[in-house]
Amino acid sequence: MGKRSFETVGEAVITFFLLGAVAMTNWAAKAQTATAGFGPGNPFYAESALPFHAPPFDKIKDSDYQPAIDAGMAEQIAEVEAIANSPEPPTFENTIVALERSGQLLERANDAFNCVSQANLDDELQKVMEYEAPRLAAHQDAINLNPKLFARIKAIYQKRASLGLDPESLRLVEYDYQQFVKAGANLSEADKQKLKKLNEEESTLETTFMTKLQAAAKAGAYATTDKAALAGLSEGQIASAADAAKEHKQEGWLLPLQNTTQQPDLTFLSNRATREAIFENSWNRAERGDANDTRSTIARLAQLRAQKAALLGYPNFAAWDLTDQMAKTPQAAIDFIDALVPAATARAKREGDDIQALIDAQHGGFTLQPWDWEFYAEQVRKAKYDLDVAQVKPYFELNNVLENGVFYAAHELYGLTFKERHDIPVYQQDVRVFEVFDADGKPMALWYCDYFKRDNKNGGAWMDQLVSASKLMNQRPVVFNVANFEKPAPGQPALLSFDDVTTMFHEFGHALHGMLADTEYPSLSGTQTPRDFVEFPSQFNEHWASYPAVFDHYAKNYKTGEPMPADLKAKIEKSKTFNQGYDMTEILAAARLDMCWHTLPATAPLENPDVFETDALQQTHLALHAVPPRYRSSYFLHIWANGYDAGYYAYLWTEMLDDDAFQWFLDHGGMTRANGDRFRRMVLSRGNTEDLEKMYETWLGGKPNIEPMLKFRGLKDGD
Numbered sequence: 162m163g164k165r166s167f168e169t170v171g172e173a174v175i176t177f178f179l180l181g182a183v184a185m186t187n188w189a190a191k192a193q194t195a196t197a198g199f200g201p202g203n204p205f206y207a208e209s210a211l212p213f214h215a216p217p218f219d220k221i222k223d224s225d226y227q228p229a230i231d232a233g234m235a236e237q238i239a240e241v242e243a244i245a246n247s248p249e250p251p252t253f254e255n256t257i258v259a260l261e262r263s264g265q266l267l268e269r270a271n272d273a274f275n276c277v278s279q280a281n282l283d284d285e286l287q288k289v290m291e292y293e294a295p296r297l298a299a300h301q302d303a304i305n306l307n308p309k310l311f312a313r314i315k316a317i318y319q320k321r322a323s324l325g326l327d328p329e330s331l332r333l334v335e336y337d338y339q340q341f342v343k344a345g346a347n348l349s350e351a352d353k354q355k356l357k358k359l360n361e362e363e364s365t366l367e368t369t370f371m372t373k374l375q376a377a378a379k380a381g382a383y384a385t386t387d388k389a390a391l392a393g394l395s396e397g398q399i400a401s402a403a404d405a406a407k408e409h410k411q412e413g414w415l416l417p418l419q420n421t422t423q424q425p426d427l428t429f430l431s432n433r434a435t436r437e438a439i440f441e442n443s444w445n446r447a448e449r450g451d452a453n454d455t456r457s458t459i460a461r462l463a464q465l466r467a468q469k470a471a472l473l474g475y476p477n478f479a480a481w482d483l484t485d486q487m488a489k490t491p492q493a494a495i496d497f498i499d500a501l502v503p504a505a506t507a508r509a510k511r512e513g514d515d516i517q518a519l520i521d522a523q524h525g526g527f528t529l530q531p532w533d534w535e536f537y538a539e540q541v542r543k544a545k546y547d548l549d550v551a552q553v554k555p556y557f558e559l560n561n562v563l564e565n566g567v568f569y570a571a572h573e574l575y576g577l578t579f580k581e582r583h584d585i586p587v588y589q590q591d592v593r594v595f596e597v598f599d600a601d602g603k604p605m606a607l608w609y610c611d612y613f614k615r616d617n618k619n620g621g622a623w624m625d626q627l628v629s630a631s632k633l634m635n636q637r638p639v640v641f642n643v644a645n646f647e648k649p650a651p652g653q654p655a656l657l658s659f660d661d662v663t664t665m666f667h668e669f670g671h672a673l674h675g676m677l678a679d680t681e682y683p684s685l686s687g688t689q690t691p692r693d694f695v696e697f698p699s700q701f702n703e704h705w706a707s708y709p710a711v712f713d714h715y716a717k718n719y720k721t722g723e724p725m726p727a728d729l730k731a732k733i734e735k736s737k738t739f740n741q742g743y744d745m746t747e748i749l750a751a752a753r754l755d756m757c758w759h760t761l762p763a764t765a766p767l768e769n770p771d772v773f774e775t776d777a778l779q780q781t782h783l784a785l786h787a788v789p790p791r792y793r794s795s796y797f798l799h800i801w802a803n804g805y806d807a808g809y810y811a812y813l814w815t816e817m818l819d820d821d822a823f824q825w826f827l828d829h830g831g832m833t834r835a836n837g838d839r840f841r842r843m844v845l846s847r848g849n850t851e852d853l854e855k856m857y858e859t860w861l862g863g864k865p866n867i868e869p870m871l872k873f874r875g876l877k878d879g880d
């Protein structure tokens with residue numbers, strides 16, 4: 162693993178953007194009459210009477226969600242219609258603020274539903290999810306494309322400078338207008354129809370892509386009846402492979418494919434032919450010329466997205482998509498990626514040379530190929546760092562990490578304190594609830610954590626909200642963190658890896674962004690920020706996990722209380738820079754491919770994906786034979802169906818921000834309340850209430866810089 166787990170991060174963001182969509186824009190519509198079965202008996206009917214309006218999970222049944230969500234949509238439609246059809250001339254208050262106030266019931270029900278359907282799914286919730294997904298999308302479209310509503314917003318937008326609005330209100334007007342325009346509200350009726358057709362085709366192709374890819378990944382599992390082919394795997398791994406084969410009613414063993422190019426099993430498999438076969442399965446999974454081949458689908462997707470952008474008045478899809486992002490233009494993102502390429506590829510080449518030397522020393526007699534990388538890199542890692550997970554785990558007991566690490570850092574930086582509450586109902590017995598108090602002792606938020614793996618929980622880790630923060634609605638936030646840590650046997654401590662510890666700090670960073678929100682409007686509050694900003698506070702918070710004053714405060718043996726020995730500590734620190742040339746190059750290659758696909762002009766012909774990909778990597782100096790992109794175009798789920806189109810760069814962009822920000826702390830005295838409070842006041846509490854580039858640069862006192870990122874990844878010359 163590299164410095165941080167991108168998959169985990171990725172899933173968290175995707176969760177935000179797809180499922181948080183209703184709360185984010187807070188409008189949408191189609192007349193719904195499905196209020197049958199909804200009344201005062203439903204726990205969502207009225208605002209919760211619990212502290213912080215926490216959802217009454219003790220009263221909520223699975224069957225309560227659907228009627229509440231349906232009634233919530235109907236209620237919001239009525240509210241939006243009343244705004245759009247008002248005989249009063251449009252004002253900030255009767256239009257923009259009224260929109261912010263709309264949809265309370267929907268948000269209440271949908272936030273709780275998103276939480277349980279992802280963290281504690283069952284068949285009934287699954288059915289509700291399938292039933293509501295298209296309805297929620299249509300609901301949102303109906304609001305975004307309501308011409309009377311848009312006319313009022315536009316009228317306010319055009320005279321915004323003369324309305325005497327405070328900066329946050331002005332930002333909200335601009336934000337609302339931008340979201341409507343982005344969705345096509347400014348188009349003529351004829352063009353709106355064209356856009357609608359393109360959107361429908363896009364959505365169909367995205368589904369087609371996903372369906373094909375799932376089937377392709379399934380078909381791409383490596384199957385064998387020869388146990389010798391699996392040499393190098395542990396007995397546990399071999400047993401799982403046997404189980405996987407049984408599940409698919411196959412003889413022998415089965416190693417399923419994961420969505421990245423490299424496969425985790427390649428780290429252990431000593432049989433080179435097996436490695437090559439698995440890599441081939443991965444690389445060509447969606448390019449076999451069969452029903453699961455995605456190439457024609459992605460070629461058309463890229464073309465129609467360019468056509469969509471042209472219709473909306475932009476030279477390419479990325480230019481349209483980035484208008485509301487921190488980077489703002491594709492060029493800014495491309496310049497950023499390109500600036501990292503020389504350092505990353507130079508280091509990757511050196512890592513490759515080290516591996517080749519090892520192969521030669523072992524008389525391998527072959528040239529390093531992509532399917533060899535992980536296997537030999539693991540040997541280099543063992544020789545250089547020899548970090549044994551079993552050795553470190555006793556120093557990372559979950560409760561201790563939480564109280565003396567995660568909470569401690571938040572106390573030292575922002576003055577927060579935490580008290581566990583046992584009187585707030587939860588949706589599953591493993592969930593814990595803490596009340597969060599501000600530095601002056603004032604109750605500030607509720608924070609839930611649901612840390613242990615369950616079969617009915619999505620993979621990875623994420624943060625989301627149950628109640629959004631806003632002064633307008635007089636609401637303090639209720640947020641939660643979910644993870645998938647191993648659950649210990651009853652009475653045993655939960656011992657974590659350092660990756661798990663980092664995940665805790667990461668997700669808590671999102672939670673802080675939500676809990677410290679001090680804004681007027683829900684649409685601009687807390688984590689309601691663009692893709693290329695939202696991971697900044699979370700990744701920033703990861704840095705404190707290894708900050709000496711914090712690390713030494715929590716990293717103590719759970720039995721003896723002894724601090725972690727210095728040599729073990731040094732190994733953890735050093736192992737962070739392992740294989741970073743490879744890790745960063747494969748991500749840069751994927752990010753650059755994404756940008757190449759999404760900066761095609763509408764006039765471009767249908768591309769041949771293989772030719773296009775080869776050319777793109779060559780032209781951007783990212784065609785390293787042994788370092789393929791993290792995702793090949795034909796299985797790049799993030800950009801074709803998961804909302805990261807023209808957005809994959811955001812992972813590295815936010816890393817630049819968080820490393821740069823942490824460096825600022827180091828340069829200004831480190832972990833102090835003064836530094837923490839300044840960061841909180843100027844960034845963390847402000848959500849999306851100011852142009853984010855400006856907000857960041859005002860806080861930093863300059864432009865964000867890639868140097869700290871290269872330093873922390875160990876990619877500076879001489880490291």
Ligand SMILES: [Zn+2]
Binds near residue numbers: 173174696699
């Ligand atoms: Zn995250």
